[in-house]
Structures are given as C-alpha cells and as structure tokens.
Amino acid sequence: MLDKQITCKNCEKKFESNFQFCPYCGQKANDELTLGVLFYNTISNYFSFDARFFKSFIPLMVKPGYLAKRFIEGKRLLYIHPAQVYLFISVVFFFLFSFISRDQVESMDKNFKETMHKADVIDSLDVKDSIDSLETKEIAESNKLKNVVTGVVEKEGIGASDTLVNSITGKKVEPKTVLGFNKRIVDSLTNIGAEEDRILEAMGMSEDPSAFQHKLYSQLLKLYRQRNGGALVQAFYDSIPLAMFILLPIFAVILKLLFYKRGSFSHHLVFTFYFFAFLFMVFSLLIIAEFLVEVPGFIVTLLMLSTFFYLFLAVKRFYGQGWGISFFKANIVAFTFLLFVLPLAAIIVGIGAFMFY
Known part of the structure; x- marks a missing residue:
C-alpha cells in the first residue's frame, strides 16, 4: 500500500509522507515557522553556523595552518569555508570593538570641545586685558x-x-x-x-x-566649526572593516611573492582568511577578558607575540618547508606587513575618514 503523498511547500512537488525532507529540494517536510526556527535559519544560512563551525574552531586556534592545508587538499565539506569563518569572527570582533570605540569617541569629542573652549577663553581674556572695555565699546560704535x-x-x-x-x-x-x-x-x-x-x-x-x-x-573648517572630534574618530573606526578587505589580498600577495612555487594565489588567500580569522578571534577574546578583569600588560604582550609564533607554525605546516626557512619567511611577512603595509593603510584610512566624515 502506497503511503499518502504530500506536496512540498517550497518546490510544490509531491512525495510520500514518510519522508522527513523533500527528495527534490531538500526542505524539511513539516517546516513550521517558529521563532526558534526563524533565528536558527538566519544564522545558519548567513554564517553556516552548524557543526562545521565547531569542528573548525578548535583546529583554527590550536593547529596553525591545518584548516588551510585541509581545504586546498579538497576537504571542503568537513570544515567551514575560510571566507565564512573570517566573516563570522570579524563581525563578532567589530561588534565587541564597538563598545570600546564608543567610549573612545565620546572621550575624544569631550576633550576636543574642552580644548577648543579653552582656546576661546584664553583668546577672549587676551583681548580683554589689552583693551579697556568702555573705550572699546565707544570706539566700536x-x-x-x-x-x-x-x-x-x-x-x-x-x-x-x-x-x-x-x-x-x-x-x-x-x-x-x-x-x-x-x-x-x-x-x-x-x-x-x-x-x-x-x-x-x-x-x-x-x-x-x-x-x-x-x-x-x-x-578642516567643518571640524573647527562643528567641534566634533569624536565624529572624526568614529569615521576612522567605521572605515576599518572595509580596509581589512583590502589588506587581506595584499597579505596574500606577500605570501605569493615568498612562496611563488607553492600554489596559486587562491591558495595563499585561503591561508590568509584563516590566519586573519585567528587574529580576530584572539583580539575578541582579549576584549572579552578586558570587560571582566583588567588584563596585565605582560599578558597582552605575550598574546601579541603568540600571533607571530602562530604565523610561523602555520607557514611551516601549510607550505611544508624547513624550520629555518619557514621562520625566516614568517619574519619577512610579519615585518613587511606591520612596518610598511599596515602604517600606509592607516594613513590612507585616516585621510579618507577625514575627507568624508
């Protein structure tokens, strides 16, 4: 006896009722829309927030270069896509960073207005000390x-x-x-x-x-008249996410120049996505820790140094070269990016923020 057939609400094709999912489009047979389903689908569809994320998170943090190597080997369904993991973690980071930047913006705005006010007061006092007020009034008329x-x-x-x-x-x-x-x-x-x-x-x-x-x-005249230095700082912070999308391929270009025989540009870009995702995760954890307790300076220093050693180990595992050459090339990548690319990007972003805030 044939089971009763039902119609898929998505593709409108008929299939037997004992199927939990539509054999034609894959949608769940009894997909009632609840608040939980709505938010789960939103997160899972946008960020692919499923079991692959948890399978990817631990290797990302403790196995430098492992995910990138597995991905270019063809293991692309077991782990979250490099661009998606970068997007998800960067969104989390900038969300957390917004709390810090908001305080800095408010502080900058307050200090800038106080500085401008003091300049106005000093200026008015100088004129008052130099001119008798009654004489000035008569002459000004x-x-x-x-x-x-x-x-x-x-x-x-x-x-x-x-x-x-x-x-x-x-x-x-x-x-x-x-x-x-x-x-x-x-x-x-x-x-x-x-x-x-x-x-x-x-x-x-x-x-x-x-x-x-x-x-x-x-x-500059607009800044002087409005006296909103905080808006300028906010414009700078708002430009950082866009700047990071420009810095990512630049970092991959540096890798390509150093490892020009070790795969195509897309391979280096995969490595870059995972490495920057690791950086954003470290910074996110640091921000969370700062919310809870005051993190000692030496801990912050050690965390910054750990990112370099992570890069070194990731380069060693991903590109498969010797320890010495991997350490040497990791140093070149880090210093080139930190001493030349990043400062130049900061200047460009700063000028852009000032010109369009």
Whole structure:
C-alpha cells in the first residue's frame, strides 16, 4: 500500500509522507515557522553556523595552518569555508570593538570641545586685558573703526580682535593658532560674512587649489566649526572593516611573492582568511577578558607575540618547508606587513575618514 503523498511547500512537488525532507529540494517536510526556527535559519544560512563551525574552531586556534592545508587538499565539506569563518569572527570582533570605540569617541569629542573652549577663553581674556572695555565699546560704535577692521581683514587677513588691539593700544597681540591656522582670522572673516573660499585661503589654502586641497581645507573648517572630534574618530573606526578587505589580498600577495612555487594565489588567500580569522578571534577574546578583569600588560604582550609564533607554525605546516626557512619567511611577512603595509593603510584610512566624515 502506497503511503499518502504530500506536496512540498517550497518546490510544490509531491512525495510520500514518510519522508522527513523533500527528495527534490531538500526542505524539511513539516517546516513550521517558529521563532526558534526563524533565528536558527538566519544564522545558519548567513554564517553556516552548524557543526562545521565547531569542528573548525578548535583546529583554527590550536593547529596553525591545518584548516588551510585541509581545504586546498579538497576537504571542503568537513570544515567551514575560510571566507565564512573570517566573516563570522570579524563581525563578532567589530561588534565587541564597538563598545570600546564608543567610549573612545565620546572621550575624544569631550576633550576636543574642552580644548577648543579653552582656546576661546584664553583668546577672549587676551583681548580683554589689552583693551579697556568702555573705550572699546565707544570706539566700536564708530563707522570709522568698523571700516578699518573690515578693510584690514579683507585685504591683509588680520583678525578683527588683533586690529582693535593694535589700533587702540599699539600693543602687538600674537595670533592664536588652532588646528594649524589663526583662529582670530577665521572668526573675524566668519563674523563679517566672508565667502568660504576667502576663509579657506586665510587658513592656508592656495588661491588656485586642487580639488583635493579644497576638500581638505573645507573639512578642516567643518571640524573647527562643528567641534566634533569624536565624529572624526568614529569615521576612522567605521572605515576599518572595509580596509581589512583590502589588506587581506595584499597579505596574500606577500605570501605569493615568498612562496611563488607553492600554489596559486587562491591558495595563499585561503591561508590568509584563516590566519586573519585567528587574529580576530584572539583580539575578541582579549576584549572579552578586558570587560571582566583588567588584563596585565605582560599578558597582552605575550598574546601579541603568540600571533607571530602562530604565523610561523602555520607557514611551516601549510607550505611544508624547513624550520629555518619557514621562520625566516614568517619574519619577512610579519615585518613587511606591520612596518610598511599596515602604517600606509592607516594613513590612507585616516585621510579618507577625514575627507568624508
């Protein structure tokens, strides 16, 4: 007697009811949508968060180079895909890092505003000490002085407060610089409604600037006016995940140059994905530990050193060369990346964050 047939809700094909999964598309026969199923499917489909992850995690942490070697040998269903394990662990890391960066952003914003406020206070006190308040009020009401101040600001780029002090008391007031320019000049030009390009030139921009220079000074003026240094730091942190996707292939290129006869570029990229996943996992565990207890400095130092020894052992296992040559090449990879690639990337990311924050 034939079993009763049911229709798959996914592919709409009929099959016998004793099947737990559709033989045509693989969907579960009785796949009722519950809250648990919804979140499990979301995680498992996006990150492949299944038994393969747990099978991959321990070798990733304690067997340097093992997963990469197994993957290029063809064992690709037993372990999680290198790009997926990197994606999952990096998401966890940046989630944890966001708590630290938030405190740093708030601290930077507060310190920057306090610094700018102190500069304003000192500037106002200097002018107050140099000019009698009553005399200044009477003189400022005259059109003659107004014309003098405006004319000098427009023609010579001298701040209005400096002009008042110099014209009334004959006492030289040193210009107050902030962010690399004279704040009194900028404030004076802003107060009289000068065009932005005129203000930017007073800040140091050339008369015929390139698009990059114009944008640079515009952002500097924006930072001065808004006084939100924390937003600049946040923009830098937000750029790091994107920068890492650029650094990954660069790291693989370094490996390719050193091991040009040891597989294609994709092989080196597989190694890179697993190695960076290990790095993010170590940093994630360190952040978690910092939340719980204050980690001593020497422990942090040992963890940083352990990442190099992990790289050394991974290179030895994955590329199969001798201990000496593996140690030598691991040093070249580490120093090239840390001393040249990473600083250059930080500079580029910093400039990009400043230009577009």
